Each structure stands twice: as structure tokens, then as C-alpha cells.
Amino acid sequence: MEFDTSSPIWLQLVSEFSRRIVTGEWGAGERIPGVRELALQLGVNPNTVQRSLGEMEREGLCRSERTAGRFITDDKHRIAKLRRALVTDAADEYIRMGRGLGMESADALALIDERWNRSDFTQHDQAGKEA
Numbered sequence: 634m635e636f637d638t639s640s641p642i643w644l645q646l647v648s649e650f651s652r653r654i655v656t657g658e659w660g661a662g663e664r665i666p667g668v669r670e671l672a673l674q675l676g677v678n679p680n681t682v683q684r685s686l687g688e689m690e691r692e693g694l695c696r697s698e699r700t701a702g703r704f705i706t707d708d709k710h711r712i713a714k715l716r717r718a719l720v721t722d723a724a725d726e727y728i729r730m731g732r733g734l735g736m737e738s739a740d741a742l743a744l745i746d747e748r749w750n751r752s753d754f755t756q757h758d759q760a761g762k763e764a
Contacts, residue, residue, distance in 0.1 A: 634649060634675055634676075642677055643682050643684040643685045643688070644685075646675070646681065647685045648690050650685060650686070650689055650694075651689070651694065652719070654694060654705055654712060655712060655716040657688050657703050660705065661706065661707050661708075661709060661712060662706075662707045663704065664701070664703070664704050664706060665695060665703040665704065667680045667702060668683050668686065686703055690703070693706060693708070694706055694711065694712075714722055727741070728741070
């Protein structure tokens with residue numbers, strides 16, 4: 634994972650871990666890899682991973698079990714809400730950029746519609762579901 638120097642790494646990890654939850658890479662109720670393991674995989678300090686997971690726990694996206702580790706929430710409604718929030722953020726960024734470039738709403742919607750079913754996106758989506 635490459636990190637952006639414009640925002641704290643722990644926040645970027647929260648975003649990455651959230652993505653893993655909504656895509657099913659980390660399934661509902663599944664055990665999250667340990668802090669040290671994640672830190673090693675990501676090349677970051679374990680305290681940074683700990684802070685990220687603590688924030689996710691505060692948001693109700695995972696829970697700690699004293700001797701067993703951390704687990705993804707079983708609350709499918711909360712996961713669906715997270716998915717919607719992530720997509721909303723992306724949509725808002727698209728709208729800001731489109732408006733900034735002088736794009737009309739109808740053209741922006743047509744572009745989304747045109748690109749939604751492109752085979753390269755569909756194949757990528759299927760590959761992500763199979764993994």
C-alpha cells in the first residue's frame with residue numbers, strides 16, 4: 634500500500650480497512666489479522682495500526698474479544714451504511730471535479746451511465762468477488 638503524505642497514515646488505514654470490509658475481503662464476523670501482522674504487511678508502526686483499529690472499534694465496525702482478537706461487526710446494516718458513505722464521498726468528489734470543469738449535470742450522469750457497464754470494470758468487479 635502506498636501512503637499519501639497529505640493525510641495521517643492511521644486515517645488512510647481506516648479507509649483501507651473500511652474498503653476491505655465493504656468489499657467482503659474482511660467478512661462480517663471474521664477475525665481481523667493481528668496488529669503486528671498488519672503492521673508488517675503494510676510496513677507501518679504497530680501503534681499506527683492499533684490507532685486505526687481503535688477508531689474502527691469506536692465506529693462500531695469491529696469489536697475486541699479479550700483473548701481472541703478483533704472481529705468485523707456482524708451488523709450488515711452498519712456495513713451497508715459504511716458502503717454508502719464511501720460511495721457518497723466518491724460521488725461528492727466526482728461532482729466537485731465535474732462542476733469545477735464546467736460539466737453539466739446531465740452530461741455527468743450520462744458519463745456514469747456510459748461507463749457503468751464497461752467490460753473492464755465488470756471483469757474487475759467479478760475478480761474482486763471471486764477472491
